[in-house]
Amino acid sequence: MAITHVIYDLDGILLDTEPLHAQVNQAIANRYGKTIDRTLQYQLCGRKSKDSAALIVETLQLPLTPEAFLQEKDAIIYQYYPQVPPLPGIVRLTHHLANHNIPQAVATSSATRPFTAKTQPHQAWFSLFRCIVRGDDPELTRGKPAPDIFLIAAKRLGAKPENCLVFEDSLAGVMAARQAGMYVVAIPPPEMDYSAYQQADQVLTSLEDFKPEYWHLPAFEPDHHRVSPAQV
Structure with a gap:
């Protein structure tokens, strides 16, 4: 070696950044009465943003597109990135x-x-x-x-x-x-x-x-x- x-x-x-991503994802899911459990959280780690959004929308059966999910997320998360x-x-x-x-x-x-x-x-x-x-x-x-x-x-x-x-x-x-x-x-x-x-x-x-x-x-x-x- x-x-x-x-x-x-x-x-x-x-x-x-991972805690921030988890908090924002859950905040959006909360609007639709859904919870991101540990199993889903495992699957989200390491994926591209668009792939993560698609997985959340599909798994939780959210009434919005992955693109709309990302728009909601970006509106929140970008203000916290520099911190x-x-x-x-x-x-x-x-x-x-x-x-x-x-x-x-x-x-x-x-x-x-x-x-x-x-x-x-x-x-x-x-x-x-x-x-x-x-x-x-x-x-x-x-x-x-x-x-x-x-x-x-x-x-x-x-x-x-x-x-x-x-x-x-x-x-x-x-x-x-x-x-x-x-x-x-x-x-x-x-x-x-x-x-x-x-x-x-x-x-x-x-x-x-x-x-x-x-x-x-x-x-x-x-x-x-x-x-x-x-x-x-």
């Missing part, structure tokens, strides 16, 4: 790997518009990533759990899939990374059933528990300066 490149999901790995913070441990890790010249990338189901809204306050931090593949990338025809997005990221990094380590929080993302032939570390949301993540090579409760040396990456220095979210 030789890990030479690292790829991250955006929502739930780099930025703590979303990084996840604990991720700023430290990404700066550490960058300092050791480990190429890093982002592979996200988010399209360009929501990606820009989420990352606007963190532009200096996101400059660390060698490439970013978004959900509306012209090369991307299939979303997660298909492996395409990770294979595109690896190609643009000039990396072999077997030398890539992926960080994911969703089952769809874990499946996509495994199908791409990559190693994957899963950090499931707290409400998820961790036993469902058996395809992952490693499952952690927090990125603060990640030890780079386990993957033969440079270890954190004992006196490593922990970069705070306020500095990104």
Whole structure:
């Protein structure tokens, strides 16, 4: 095993957006007397926005189109995106790997518009990533759990899939990374059933528990300066 490149999901790995998505989805469902249960929430994680909207509308039998659902959601969620913070441990890790010249990338189901809204306050931090593949990338025809997005990221990094380590929080993302032939570390949301993540090579409760040396990456220095979210 030789890990030479690292790829991250955006929502739930780099930025703590998943609770916001869940709250807004449920707020819309509440208008129609419906509840998004845990099973449906599992299925939503990691999907493109339009796919998630279609799944919610179909599963809950809502009296509106997926497009109308997304319009309602966007009217609420965009005002909160700039307030979303990084996840604990991720700023430290990404700066550490960058300092050791480990190429890093982002592979996200988010399209360009929501990606820009989420990352606007963190532009200096996101400059660390060698490439970013978004959900509306012209090369991307299939979303997660298909492996395409990770294979595109690896190609643009000039990396072999077997030398890539992926960080994911969703089952769809874990499946996509495994199908791409990559190693994957899963950090499931707290409400998820961790036993469902058996395809992952490693499952952690927090990125603060990640030890780079386990993957033969440079270890954190004992006196490593922990970069705070306020500095990104």
